[in-house]
Structure formats: structure tokens, C-alpha cells
Amino acid sequence: MSRLRLWQTISLYVILCLGAITMLVPFLWMLSTSVKQPHEVFGAGGGIKWLPEHFFWRDAVANGGSIRAWWGNYPDAWREISFLRLYLSSIFVAVVGTFGQVLTSSMAAYAFARLRFPGRDKLFFAYLATMMVPGSVTMIPVFVLLKHFGWINTYQALIIPGLFSAYGTFMLRQFFMGLPSDLEDAAKIDGSGYIGIWARVILPLSKPALATLTTFTFMGFWGNYMWPLVITITEELRTLPIGLRYFVGQHSTNYTQLMAGSMIALIPVLLLFIFNQRYFVEGIKLSGIKG
Amino acid sequence: MDAKKRKTGMTYQRREALAAFGFLMPNFLGFLAFTSLPVIVSLVMAFTYWNIFKSPSWVGIENFQSLLWFHREAGRLVPNDPFFWQYVYNTVFLMVGIPIGMAGSLIVALMMNHRLRGVVVFRTVYFLPTVCSGVALLILWKYLYNADIGLINKTLRLFGEHIYSGKLIAIVFTAVCAVAFGVIALGIVGGVLALARRVCENLRIIWPEWLFKALTIAAGAVIFVLIGVCGGSIYTVLNLFFVQPPDWLGTVQWAKPSLILMGLWAGLGGYNMILYLAALQGVPGSMYEAAEIDGAGPWAKFWAVTWPLISPTTFFILVMSVIVGFQGGFMTANVMTNGGPAGSTTTVEYYLYQTAFEKFNMGYASAIAWFLFAVILVVTLLTWKLGGRVVTYE
Numbered sequence: 001m002s003r004l005r006l007w008q009t010i011s012l013y014v015i016l017c018l019g020a021i022t023m024l025v026p027f028l029w030m031l032s033t034s035v036k037q038p039h040e041v042f043g044a045g046g047g048i049k050w051l052p053e054h055f056f057w058r059d060a061v062a063n064g065g066s067i068r069a070w071w072g073n074y075p076d077a078w079r080e081i082s083f084l085r086l087y088l089s090s091i092f093v094a095v096v097g098t099f100g101q102v103l104t105s106s107m108a109a110y111a112f113a114r115l116r117f118p119g120r121d122k123l124f125f126a127y128l129a130t131m132m133v134p135g136s137v138t139m140i141p142v143f144v145l146l147k148h149f150g151w152i153n154t155y156q157a158l159i160i161p162g163l164f165s166a167y168g169t170f171m172l173r174q175f176f177m178g179l180p181s182d183l184e185d186a187a188k189i190d191g192s193g194y195i196g197i198w199a200r201v202i203l204p205l206s207k208p209a210l211a212t213l214t215t216f217t218f219m220g221f222w223g224n225y226m227w228p229l230v231i232t233i234t235e236e237l238r239t240l241p242i243g244l245r246y247f248v249g250q251h252s253t254n255y256t257q258l259m260a261g262s263m264i265a266l267i268p269v270l271l272l273f274i275f276n277q278r279y280f281v282e283g284i285k286l287s288g289i290k291g
Numbered sequence: 292m293d294a295k296k297r298k299t300g301m302t303y304q305r306r307e308a309l310a311a312f313g314f315l316m317p318n319f320l321g322f323l324a325f326t327s328l329p330v331i332v333s334l335v336m337a338f339t340y341w342n343i344f345k346s347p348s349w350v351g352i353e354n355f356q357s358l359l360w361f362h363r364e365a366g367r368l369v370p371n372d373p374f375f376w377q378y379v380y381n382t383v384f385l386m387v388g389i390p391i392g393m394a395g396s397l398i399v400a401l402m403m404n405h406r407l408r409g410v411v412v413f414r415t416v417y418f419l420p421t422v423c424s425g426v427a428l429l430i431l432w433k434y435l436y437n438a439d440i441g442l443i444n445k446t447l448r449l450f451g452e453h454i455y456s457g458k459l460i461a462i463v464f465t466a467v468c469a470v471a472f473g474v475i476a477l478g479i480v481g482g483v484l485a486l487a488r489r490v491c492e493n494l495r496i497i498w499p500e501w502l503f504k505a506l507t508i509a510a511g512a513v514i515f516v517l518i519g520v521c522g523g524s525i526y527t528v529l530n531l532f533f534v535q536p537p538d539w540l541g542t543v544q545w546a547k548p549s550l551i552l553m554g555l556w557a558g559l560g561g562y563n564m565i566l567y568l569a570a571l572q573g574v575p576g577s578m579y580e581a582a583e584i585d586g587a588g589p590w591a592k593f594w595a596v597t598w599p600l601i602s603p604t605t606f607f608i609l610v611m612s613v614i615v616g617f618q619g620g621f622m623t624a625n626v627m628t629n630g631g632p633a634g635s636t637t638t639v640e641y642y643l644y645q646t647a648f649e650k651f652n653m654g655y656a657s658a659i660a661w662f663l664f665a666v667i668l669v670v671t672l673l674t675w676k677l678g679g680r681v682v683t684y685e
Contacts, residue, residue: 004405012402019399020416023560027419029442030431041440048445108318117308123315130326132671134618136643137660140653141329141336144343164321194310223425225622230648241426245626248430255434262427273422277415280422281565 034259035070041255073260080251081261085236086243087268093228093239094221097159101217102210105168110198112169113176114184124173127166135226143230153233162221168213175209176202211279215272222269240265337657347654354658374634375642375659381547382638386616388551392558393608394482399560400567401597414568417560424557429626432553436627438538451533465526469518480510489598540628543635550623550636563608570604571597610674617670618663639663 004012028050033041036052052070077083111117112124142161151157179202187201203210228239238246244265251257273280337354341347357371370376399417403410420428435442454464484506488498518525539549574597582592620638624630630637630645637645639659647656 009405009407012405012407016402016407016413019559020413022556023416023419026431026435026442026556027423029435033434048442048449104318104321107314111311111314115307115311115314116304117311120311123319126327127322130322130330132667133326133330134660134663134667136618136640137333137657137664138326138329140647140656140660141332142325143647144332144653145324145329147343160321161325164318164325166322166326169318194307194314198314225426225625226644229625230644241622244426244430248426248433248626255437255440258430259434262430265425265427266423269422269425273418280418281414 030259030263033255034073034263036073036256038254038256073256074264077257077261077264080257081243081247081264082235083243083261083264086238086240089237090222090240093155093158094218097162097221098214098217100159100163101165101168102214104163105165105213106172106203106206106210107198108169109172109176110202112173114197114202115194127169131166131170139227139230146231152231153237155237157231158228158237158239161227162224165217168217171213172206172209175206179205208279208282211276212282215276215279218272219269333657333660336654337661339654341653342651343653344651350654354655358655358658358662375639377634378637378639378642381634381636382617382620382640384547385550385554385620385638386613388554388558389609389612389616391551392555393563393605393612395555395559396561396563396608397567397601397605400564400571401593403564403568404571414560414565417564420557420559421561426622426626428557429623433540433627436539436549436553438536438541441539443539444536447533447536451530451536455530455534461526461530465522465529468529469522469525473514473518476514477507477511480514481507484510485594489594540636541632543633546628546632546635550627553623563612566604566608567601570601574600606674610670613670614667617666 032050032052040049040053112120112127146152146157146161183201183205184197187197192200222239223241224239225241225245228237228242229245232238232242235243244261247261248258336347338349338351339347340350340353358375360371361368362371363369403414407413434440438444453460455461484503488503491498537545539545578596578600579592582596587595618640620636621640621644624636624638624641625644628636630641639662643656643659643663646652646659
């Protein structure tokens with residue numbers, strides 16, 4: 001692009017800043033509400049206040065008249081929503097599910113990209129074709145199947161159907177195809193078997209693609225809403241989104257606590273994003289170019 | 292190891308095929324159990340009545356008949372399942388946000404494609420809603436849209452108090468708003484016309500320059516005459532809007548636009564923007580230089596160089612968004628509105644969920660799923676056929 005004049009640079013900055021403010025204001029309002037007392041949120045009058053009235057307040061109802069600090073909504077929400085259990089559930093499902101999906105996808109992708117066997121291309125085409133099938137088509141039969149197994153309301157049901165991804169296989173296969181074969185040949189000459197090549201040559205060379213797939217798969221499991229809603233019944237198995245959803249159902253107007261709870265729910269994803277930002281951007285580009 | 296292999300006497304190819312079999316097996320079994328077989332089962336189920344408690348009974352095409360067909364009632368054609376068609380309409384209506392959001396993302400990407408200090412910070416901030424997307428964000432927006440205590444209505448009322456305290460300010464404000472509306476409307480019409488012209492050009496139908504200009508001028512005239520005629524009502528509407536802002540998610544006419552608006556906010560700097568940014572970075576600088584030598588200004592450069600070269604990305608985003616949009620909307624509606632008010636935010640996906648897991652009518656739900664599948668299939672196949680003609684590949 002051509003060089004910008006000064007006024008152009010300044011107006012670009014102004015527009016980008018306005019946009020950034022638009023992006024941030026809802027989050028700031030969330031933060032602001034989460035440290036207020038309920039009566040401040042419901043207070044009559046249309047004024048917009050960003051800071052809580054008092055930084056220490058008396059909460060007669062919930063805490064028997066003790067004095068709470070401005071962050072008091074956070075421990076309350078933590079207990080009310082039983083976040084610890086939701087976190088543990090969500091983390092367990094997302095970690096096991098992601099590890100499993102990346103494992104099966106990378107194995108299948110290795111076979112598709114590097115090994116020759118009869119019917120390979122036809123089978124790969126079948127994989128590609130199923131990427132078009134909407135999730136809602138397979139959801140009902142899978143639900144029925146799992147009901148048959150007696151897996152309703154179990155961790156298996158939350159994890160196992162998500163372990164096999166045509167998309168992950170496709171993405172990794174494309175990446176594996178582009179790897180140079182010299183190292184693989186060297187490993188073969190050194191007497192490495194197929195498992196050795198896969199584990200010690202292909203996977204270490206594919207770190208960017210694996211990191212990308214891991215990030216996206218993790219996000220997928222972490223944010224998944226419909227399937228856990230369908231398959232879980234009792235509280236113990238609920239993942240974070242479902243727990244939050246039920247909390248809204250019960251306390252639909254307690255916005256100070258809802259906002260505190262939502263903040264708590266967002267923190268892990270934000271941390272993940274901050275540390276893996278590179279993979280997000282690269283991953284999106286990868287999916288766009290190849291798709 | 293080597294000795295063993297020699298003993299079994301397998302050929303190299305057979306060993307490789309066997310290894311491939313082993314590597315594929317876990318994924319392939321899962322693929323069979325959770326994708327391919329379910330697709331077939333789902334198709335069979337669509338022809339049955341089944342409430343999962345009793346065994347299914349074959350009903351032929353009855354599900355599809357009540358889902359998609361019409362019957363005569365007092366001389367008029369009435370759909371057998373009016374709810375379904377309402378929900379299809381809702382789903383399509385919600386997709387209005389797709390082109391608007393794409394235009395927004397493209398504009399942001401164009402701005403971020405300049406060499407600016409701190410552009411990474413901006414990119415991160417704009418990407419924030421995408422990272423945080425999910426139930427927590429929907430709860431936040433439900434709160435923002437709250438009629439009484441939501442930030443949006445609080446802001447509107449605050450504006451209203453100041454503007455409508457004096458007659459003169461109110462009139463000036465109305466005029467400014469009306470002109471702004473007019474300019475935006477004209478911009479949209481102009482953009483659509485320009486786009487239509489480009490598409491026609493690619494299909495080898497050339498619009499003469501005068502036709503394009505005449506259409507644009509005519510549209511502008513119509514828009515501004517309308518604004519002039521309706522001045523009084525614009526004043527009333529704006530006044531009401533600021534003094535008594537709408538209950539966004541609670542009224543039938545505002546619920547869908549509210550969800551679209553939220554989607555625009557969330558998607559502005561998201562995946563689409565990053566894809567556009569990548570595409571823009573792929574446009575070779577020499578082409579801009581060549582265009583500059585030919586005397587092209589920024590506007591001409593965009594339409595002659597940038598737009599055609601990023602058209603594959605535009606096409607990809609559009610198709611993916613339509614496919615995703617058609618089968619989406621459950622989580623948003625379930626968290627924010629429960630599909631209401633009066634079913635105005637219930638999408639096809641939501642209807643499927645209700646049918647399958649609230650009414651336990653698995654057969655009918657499978658028929659809905661296959662309707663979705665068919666639509667997506669048609670979109671994908673059309674893409675395949677038309678893609679090469681509308682899109683310029685390098």
C-alpha cells in the first residue's frame with residue numbers, strides 16, 4: 001500500500017480507536033457491574049456510573065451483616081455457580097477430548113499423507129464429503145446410539161463422539177503432505193518403523209499445525225453448548241457453558257453476580273488466547289487458504 | 292525386528308498397507324460410528340415416527356409432507372407446519388448480517404493493512420469478542436440490551452434528555468440524523484449497484500456508464516425526497532426512540548435486529564477480518580504500482596486491483612457464513628431469548644432441538660435435519676458450479 005499522509009494516519013488512528021472503544025466498552029461495563037452492589041444496578045434514574053459507590057459495603061442478606069469488599073461478588077458467584085466443579089468438568093472434557101482428537105487425527109493424517117494402500121484416495125474423499133454433513137444430522141442418531149450404550153449423562157458421551165474429526169484429519173494431512181521426505185528416508189535407513197517415523201519425525205516437524213489444531217479443538221470442546229446440554233442431566237457433569245446457562249435460568253436478574261460469574265468464566269480463555277495468539281492468527285489463515 | 296519381518300515374508304507394500312490400516316483404525320472406527328452410520332440412520336429415521344420410548348413405526352414420507360407441504364384451507368394454500376416456515380424465515384432474516392459484517396470486516400482489514408504502530412494491539416482488541424464468544428458473552432449482551440437497566444438504553448436516554456430539552460437542538464439533531472441515514476442508504480444502494488455491475492462484468496454483461504450513473508442518481512433522489520416528505524415522522528420516531536428506547540430482546544420487531552447487531556459487533560474483527568487481512572497481504576505491491584502509473588486513485592485501485600484479487604476470500608467467507616448461518620442460532624437464542632418473543636428468534640436449528648429433545652419426536656427432527664442438509668448441499672454444489680465464473684483467480 002502507498003504511504004499515508006499525516007492527516008490520513010491520524011484519521012485512521014481515530015477510527016481504529018473508536019472501533020476499539022466499541023469493542024471494549026461492553027467488557028468494561030461487565031467488569032464495572034461485577035464490582036457493584038445489586039441496588040446500584042437497579043437504581044432508578046438513567047445515569048451511567050462506572051465505579052461502585054462504596055468500596056466496602058454491608059451485605060445484610062447474604063452475609064449476615066458482615067462487611068464485604070468491592071470484589072465480594074466474585075466469591076459469591078464462585079460458590080453459587082459451583083465454579084470449581086464446572087471448571088474441573090470442562091477442563092477434563094476439553095483436555096482429554098483435545099488430546100484424543102489430535103492423536104487420532106494425526107495418526108489418520110499420517111496414513112493418508114505418507115503411506116500407500118489400496119483405496120486411499122477414495123477413502124479420503126469420503127472423509128472430505130462428510131465435512132459437509134451438518135452436526136444436527138448426526139446428533140440425533142448418536143444420541144440414540146449412546147442411549148443404547150447407557151452412556152447418557154457420562155463423561156464418555158461428552159468426550160468420545162468428539163474424538164474423531166474429519167476436519168482435523170484433513171488439515172493435518174495437508175500439512176504432512178508438504179513436509180520434506182528426506183528426514184523420513186533417513187529414519188527408514190536407520191531402521192525406524194512406521195510408528196517411529198510418525199512419532200519422531202512427522203509430529204516434531206508439524207508443531208505449528210498441531211498447535212493450531214490443538215487450540216481450535218480445545219476452544220471447540222470448551223465452548224460446546226448444544227451437545228453437553230443434550231447429553232448431561234445431573235449437575236456433576238455440567239460443563240462451564242451449561243452451568244452458566246442454568247445459573248441465568250435461576251438468577252435471571254441478579255446481574256452483579258452474573259457479571260462476576262461471566263468474568264470468571266472468561267479468564268481461562270483469555271489466558272489461552274494471550275499465550276497462543278500466534279496460533280490463532282496462523283490457524284485462521286491456514287483454514288481459509290486450504291478450505 | 293528386521294529378522295522377524297523377513298520371516299513373515301511380507302512384501303514391502305503389504306507391510307505398508309497394514310501399517311496404514313493400524314494408523315487409520317481408531318479414526319476410521321469413530322468415523323463409522325459417529326458420522327457415516329449416523330447419517331444413514333438419520334435418513335431412515337426421517338421416514339419413521341419415533342418418540343424414543345416406544346419402538347419406531349414407518350410412516351413413509353409423512354414427516355416431509357407435514358414439514359414441507361401445503362394444504363388448502365378455505366381456498367388458500369396453508370403450510371402444513373406454519374412454525375417451520377416462520378423459523379426458516381427467521382434463519383434467513385438473521386443472515387442479513389452476513390454481507391454487512393463482511394463489508395465491515397473488509398474495511399477494518401483495509402485499515403489494518405497499513406503500516407501503523409500498534410496495529411497488533413488493535414488486532415487483539417478487535418479479536419477479543421471472538422475469543423470470548425460463548426454463553427458468558429451472550430449473558431453480557433442480554434444485560435446490555437435490558438430495557439430498563441441495560442447500558443444501551445441508559446446511553447440512549449441520556450442522549451435523549453440532552454437533545455430533546457431544547458426545540459432547536461432537537462430539530463438540528465433530527466436533520467443531521469436524517470441526512471446521515473440518507474447518506475448511509477445511498478452508500479448501501481451505491482455499493483450494491485457497484486457490486487452488481489462487477490458481477491455482471493465477470494459474467495460478460497457490461498452496463499454502460501450512464502446507466503450506472505442514472506440509477507445511482509435516481510436512487511439518491513428517491514431517498515432524499517422520501518426523507519424530506521417524512522421529516523415530521525422522523526422527528527417523532529427519533530424522539531420516541533431516545534426518550535423511550537425499545538425493549539430490544541422483548542419485542543418481535545426488534546429481537547432479530549438486536550441479534551444481528553450483536554453479531555456484527557462480535558464478528559467485526561474476528562475470523563473474517565483475519566482472513567481478509569491475509570488476502571490483502573497477498574496482493575502484490577507491483578500491481579498497485581502499475582495501477583498508479585495508469586493514473587488510478589485509491590477508489591479505482593480498490594475496485595480494479597484489490598477487490599478482484601481478494602474475491603476468492605470473499606467468496607469463501609460468504610459460502611462458509613451461509614452454511615454456518617443456516618444451521619446455527621441455537622445457543623444465542625437459547626441463552627438470550629429462549630427463542631422468543633413469539634418465536635421470533637427461533638431458528639431451524641432451535642426447532643430441531645425442540646422437536647428432538649423437548650417433544651422427543653425423533654423422526655420429525657431427523658426430517659428437519661435432512662432439510663438443513665439438503666440446503667447446505669445445494670449451496671455447496673452451486674458454489675462449485677458458479678464459483679469459477681464469479682471469482683477471479685490469479
